Amino acid sequence: MNDRRRFKSEFQYLEKVEIFQMTYLSDGLKIKGFLVVPKKEGKYPCIIFNRGGFGELGKIDDKLLFFLLALLSSKGYVIICSQYRGSVGSEGKDEYGGADINDVVNLIPALGYVNKADTSRIGMYGVSRGGMMTYIALTKTKKIKAAVVWAGISDSFNKFVSSVYFPNRILIADGESTNI
16 A cells, blocks of 8 residues: 555544634633534534643644544544643743643633533543643532543652753742752
């Protein structure tokens, strides 16, 4: 089989979904995100996907959209996700689990505007920093019926003390950092 045909058969699921870039309000800030919806008519359970990283690191890009989120959506899910404030075109300051948690929680009412979204069935899926965002979001709302965390941060103090991204720095509760 030639490469073009193999590629087309491996990614047929892309024909079953629609991908939209979106902007929504969170605490008065314009936040960028994505919505991935099955093309077939019906009401579908929803997944709020919480990305890892910060800033450009871990951003939702074409690879993540086409290879993971579109694949999940093709199985019968409405997927919605945020780039979080202060990163990738979103207004505000990234607070790494501070007020930016509202960017995740505010995706719940945004789902109410999606005709194919069954808002009585909302799950959350978080990876790394997104896992931490998932843990915190679960304390803010009862609307999340299920959650999956993959390699989620559960001890932020040790994460920052030992991180290659923040060597010899500690993040203080007010969002400032100091040398150690």
